[in-house]
Amino acid sequence: MTISRREFLQMLAIASAAGINLSGCESGTDSTTAAAGVKPGKGPGDLYELPAFGNVSVLHYTDCHAQLLPIYFREPNINLGVGSMAGNAPHLVGEALLKAYGIAPGSAEAHAFTYLDFEAASRRFGKVGGFAHLSTLVKRIRAQRPGALLLDGGDTWQGSATSLWTNAQDMVDAQLLLGVDIMTAHWEMTYGADRVREIVENDFKDRIDFVAQNIVDSEWNEQVFKPYVIRSINGVPTAIIGQAFPYTPIANPRHMISEWSFGIRDERMQEMVDKARSEGAQVVILLSHNGMDVDLKMATRVTGIDAIMGGHTHDGVPAPVVVSNAGGKTLVTNAGSNGKFLGVLDLDVKNGKVSDYRYRLLPVFSNLLPADTEMAGYIDKVRAPYQDKLSEKLAVTDDLLYRRGNFNGTFDQVICDGLMEVTGAQIAFSPGFRWGVSVLPGETITMDQLMTQTAITYPNVTLNNMNGTRIKEILEDVADNLFNQDPYYQQGGDMVRVGGLKYSIDPTAEIGNRISDMEYDGAPLDANKDYLVAGWASVQETPAGDTGRPIWDVVAEYLRDKKTLKSTILNEPKIKGMDGNPGFAPI
Amino acid sequence: MTNMKRRTLLKGTLAASAVGMAIGTGLLTPRIVLAAWPKDSFDAKTVDAALNGLFGSSTLEGNDKIKIKVPDIAENGAVVPVSVEVEMTGVESISILAEKNATPLTSSYTLGSNTDPFVATRIKLGKTSSVIAVVKAGGKLYSAGKEVKVTIGGCGG
Numbered sequence: 001m002t003i004s005r006r007e008f009l010q011m012l013a014i015a016s017a018a019g020i021n022l023s024g025c026e027s028g029t030d031s032t033t034a035a036a037g038v039k040p041g042k043g044p045g046d047l048y049e050l051p052a053f054g055n056v057s058v059l060h061y062t063d064c065h066a067q068l069l070p071i072y073f074r075e076p077n078i079n080l081g082v083g084s085m086a087g088n089a090p091h092l093v094g095e096a097l098l099k100a101y102g103i104a105p106g107s108a109e110a111h112a113f114t115y116l117d118f119e120a121a122s123r124r125f126g127k128v129g130g131f132a133h134l135s136t137l138v139k140r141i142r143a144q145r146p147g148a149l150l151l152d153g154g155d156t157w158q159g160s161a162t163s164l165w166t167n168a169q170d171m172v173d174a175q176l177l178l179g180v181d182i183m184t185a186h187w188e189m190t191y192g193a194d195r196v197r198e199i200v201e202n203d204f205k206d207r208i209d210f211v212a213q214n215i216v217d218s219e220w221n222e223q224v225f226k227p228y229v230i231r232s233i234n235g236v237p238t239a240i241i242g243q244a245f246p247y248t249p250i251a252n253p254r255h256m257i258s259e260w261s262f263g264i265r266d267e268r269m270q271e272m273v274d275k276a277r278s279e280g281a282q283v284v285i286l287l288s289h290n291g292m293d294v295d296l297k298m299a300t301r302v303t304g305i306d307a308i309m310g311g312h313t314h315d316g317v318p319a320p321v322v323v324s325n326a327g328g329k330t331l332v333t334n335a336g337s338n339g340k341f342l343g344v345l346d347l348d349v350k351n352g353k354v355s356d357y358r359y360r361l362l363p364v365f366s367n368l369l370p371a372d373t374e375m376a377g378y379i380d381k382v383r384a385p386y387q388d389k390l391s392e393k394l395a396v397t398d399d400l401l402y403r404r405g406n407f408n409g410t411f412d413q414v415i416c417d418g419l420m421e422v423t424g425a426q427i428a429f430s431p432g433f434r435w436g437v438s439v440l441p442g443e444t445i446t447m448d449q450l451m452t453q454t455a456i457t458y459p460n461v462t463l464n465n466m467n468g469t470r471i472k473e474i475l476e477d478v479a480d481n482l483f484n485q486d487p488y489y490q491q492g493g494d495m496v497r498v499g500g501l502k503y504s505i506d507p508t509a510e511i512g513n514r515i516s517d518m519e520y521d522g523a524p525l526d527a528n529k530d531y532l533v534a535g536w537a538s539v540q541e542t543p544a545g546d547t548g549r550p551i552w553d554v555v556a557e558y559l560r561d562k563k564t565l566k567s568t569i570l571n572e573p574k575i576k577g578m579d580g581n582p583g584f585a586p587i
Numbered sequence: 588m589t590n591m592k593r594r595t596l597l598k599g600t601l602a603a604s605a606v607g608m609a610i611g612t613g614l615l616t617p618r619i620v621l622a623a624w625p626k627d628s629f630d631a632k633t634v635d636a637a638l639n640g641l642f643g644s645s646t647l648e649g650n651d652k653i654k655i656k657v658p659d660i661a662e663n664g665a666v667v668p669v670s671v672e673v674e675m676t677g678v679e680s681i682s683i684l685a686e687k688n689a690t691p692l693t694s695s696y697t698l699g700s701n702t703d704p705f706v707a708t709r710i711k712l713g714k715t716s717s718v719i720a721v722v723k724a725g726g727k728l729y730s731a732g733k734e735v736k737v738t739i740g741g742c743g744g
Contacts, residue, residue: 218662247660247662249662249663250660250661250662250738250740251740251741252741254662254663254740261662261668262662263658263659263662264658264659267656431741473739474739477738477739478739480736480738481738484736486659488659489659489660489734489736491660491738511715537741538741539740539741
């Protein structure tokens with residue numbers, strides 16, 4: 001069942017009458033702060049009719065991963081927080097998330113922010129995102145808020161077939177058309193330093209500021225990009241500082257950006273905040289690709305930032321977390337992924353200071369927002385040359401396919417199964433990326449959809465013999481990047497997806513002790529015996545065991561051969577010590 | 588001095604400009620600079636043995652006047668940037684050790700009496716390890732350290 005706009009509004013009205021706070025953005029109990037709490041929504045009305053507030057507004061989307069068209073995207077049912085992060089945003093899933101933010105079960109917002117009843121809710125509320133629909137929303141919000149800036153948090157140029165095949169040009173032109181003012185980066189770097197420079201110096205010249213305080217020349221330690229810009233919004237000087245993904249040269253191939261060094265660089269961040277303030281900035285906003293846990297820690301250490309508008313970890317967080325630090329309070333937000341959300345931050349700046357705020361993370365429901373004609377025309381045009389390849393039907397899936405979650409998603413499972421079947425490997429590893437669309441049961445998987453899971457510039461499948469000891473080392477290493485209790489030692493991806501191998505994991509343990517009970521083919525994994533392991537996305541310049549075949553090629557072969565995916569059985573590890581964790585809702 | 592070395596010298600002096608010395612950069616090895624090269628300390632397999640060799644003691648006192656700057660996660664374990672700045676007077680030497688390296692002592696700098704106590708260099712880390720700065724001042728040993736993670740990489744969001 002697909003609901004109409006009218007029915008949708010009626011539902012909102014009912015939810016509202018039932019006392020549900022549709023603004024979904026209570027900011028906590030601390031109302032004594034300069035940045036005071038958000039008042040509950042006014043009642044029934046258009047989800048997108050936001051009364052303007054204050055005098056400085058900033059719109060923010062992040063991690064769209066090149067999804068120009070509307071898609072389905074299932075939020076995780078496992079997003080564990082450990083240590084001090086346990087039970088806190090963004091480590092809340094499903095009903096725990098709804099409860100924490102006062103979102104009505106079964107509502108459109110519940111669908112946007114959680115995995116609950118995903119298939120039925122997807123059929124009911126329709127697809128999300130798409131640049132033509134996002135564009136309509138941006139125009140509408142901007143019309144209510146003259147002077148508002150549009151920030152792009154990065155991971156915009158990567159994630160689709162057309163972004164890969166046009167060398168990111170399709171997204172660059174889409175950003176220009178959308179009216180992006182300022183961006184920072186992560187996956188952008190996987191097109192190589194020369195391509196990034198080319199776009200920043202030519203396409204973006206005088207139109208989009210590319211900011212990153214934490215990228216320096218690795219030899220001279222000099223700033224590569226502008227660290228921040230100061231823009232006047234309705235006469236209020238507002239600094240936007242950029243923070244690129246700190247671990248780009250580790251999580252992605254370093255050889256593609258070998259002359260640049262990244263890192264978190266707290267001290268430099270503080271210097272930039274202080275410098276911007278000394279130059280007259282009355283508002284300082286950090287456009288961050290740190291990931292939310294890193295942002296939350298940074299907000300305790302760096303003072304003078306009014307709001308961190310974050311991404312990377314793909315957390316759709318309905319309300320800001322208010323973090324106290326030695327200099328006052330900092331709002332920390334995270335705006336989800338894949339074009340699903342637009343964050344709207346309104347600040348009331350009085351006497352040179354932020355005195356109050358409102359924040360909404362608006363889900364972009366494609367059925368409720370008419371496509372912007374110009375953007376829709378552009379998307380059609382840019383995709384047209386590739387239409388035959390994109391629309392190739394590969395196989396019908398009987399099950400819901402999705403990726404996002406700390407451990408194997410069903411789409412990862414298909415990739416691992418394909419890797420093992422096509423290459424003859426005993427064990428398959430697939431990276432714990434957080435992008436890639438969901439496919440509903442009964443849908444035919446197209447090449448376009450497969451590419452949303454695999455389109456990267458270093459896609460080759462590798463085949464190597466590894467002994468049990470080495471396999472354990474890899475699992476321990478990746479698990480520590482995800483579950484280290486200090487967020488500054490995390491990298492923000494999810495756990496490597498595994499086919500063929502069974503194991504248990506205790507996320508609360510230390511590195512070296514998280515992984516146990518490793519089994520292959522019903523027997524304990526032999527520490528000294530070699531197993532044939534397939535993988536992809538090696539960050540090495542010349543990967544060991546490179547087969548020369550891109551991953552989409554291998555998975556497409558598998559799917560064409562299968563024709564129908566009857567039942568996709570998730571090879572999830574046994575997860576220990578997480579019962580009762582609000583980020584844990586095993587299916 | 589060849590041109591290539593000149594480039595290295597420029598790099599070295601920039602990195603350690605406050606001290607104006609290039610020992611830690613590999614241009615002038617301590618072997619050449621120091622009359623008595625503490626071979627045993629640089630070959631020592633543990634932090635304590637290295638310190639005992641250098642100072643005749645391995646008793647360290649933690650001190651927050653020592654600011655050690657290292658990345659949380661190394662981008663490249665082969666060249667990890669480290670800098671140490673000390674807000675104390677009478678600093679006689681600064682040594683940098685990587686606890687888990689096969690030979691932990693990476694470098695040791697003997698400072699003149701009017702030298703600003705700041706050194707910057709790059710060290711090699713075989714695996715995740717504490718990086719420790721040991722400062723000798725007024726005849727006592729002080730230290731500060733921070734863990735640097737070395738990871739296989741990949742799999743990022």
